[in-house]
Amino acid sequence: MLLYPELRDTLFGVIGTWGLMRCKNRDCGLLWLDPMPVEEDLHEAYSNYYTHTLICKGGKLNYFRKYINMLDQCYLNSKFHYRHNRIAAVLGKVLYLLPIRRRNLEVGIRYLDRVPGGKVLDVGCGAGGWLRDMKDRGWEGYGVDFDKNAVKVATADGIFIKSGRIEDQAYPSEFFDAVTLNHVIEHLPDPCRTVEECLRVLKPGGKCIIITPNGESLGHRVFGCHWRGIEAPRHLHIFSFESLKKVLDGIEAKTIVLKPQVVQSLPYESFILLCENRYNCNMRIVKNIARIFTYIFNGVEQCIIWLVPSLADCIVAIIEKKK
16 A cells, blocks of 8 residues: 655655555554665665764763763663672662663663673664774674765774675674664665574574664654655665564564664654755754654653553564574
8 A cells, every 4th residue: 555655865865756655454564665776776875874974972071961971871881781880770770760761771772781702793883883882891893784885984993894785794603692783674675584694693592683663653643754764765664563573473593572662863853854845944943843842742652652662663672592
């Protein structure tokens, strides 16, 4: 069923129009791009993509921001068993009063417990900023990305990343302690094949973490074709909880947990896209209104997903390979 005809790339300027299809089975909810770009031409959709820039987190912070960052690290170190002391564990519990921030921090570290000498593979790693952060936590990082320009940026910064698909890298079986795909599976022409390869190279007991926009989210229902999670022509498949579960259920030797995630970026950017594409607005004013809207929207979402998790902005799949 055709959901949206004639979508255009208003984000990074790729020329063309695309339709977005929805599965007729209401229990599925899978969305996919039509026409689907051929795999050999996918790189053309990323010529101006944001992953070309390695984000630097240096610079001076005010005292309030330093305190918040300290709480963040205390919470993560205690929750995921990185080095900490009892005082840090107590301080970290302050974040239990802020559920949205707490969950976003957990997703930021991708639910990875400390593994001494552990090897992590980030599929679709972009310019490698996350791998650099995890190296500071004791992980040995590996990356793969089909965006050659992003790989050049990462390599220039001293991060070793391979170009292409994970299926073409010939990594040894059961080599990695963790494999992550952060907002990657929606970009893949054959998600099932890629997930199977991720599990092949994963050690027994290791975790594969998948994070992806939720096509059945409240944000998509509100913003329609202006929802940031559509991102034609780069998002080839957009999953719901049910459709992602069906994909993962077809893969053996694992246990699966699906978690809802509320994020600020999707409603914030969707609000801006709506105003840019439909109304002639002062964008400085729009961005200020978008920030206020996002705080209210996230608060409503947080209440709703306690009852209906399937309406969250994103889906986090935690797959543990059986020993």
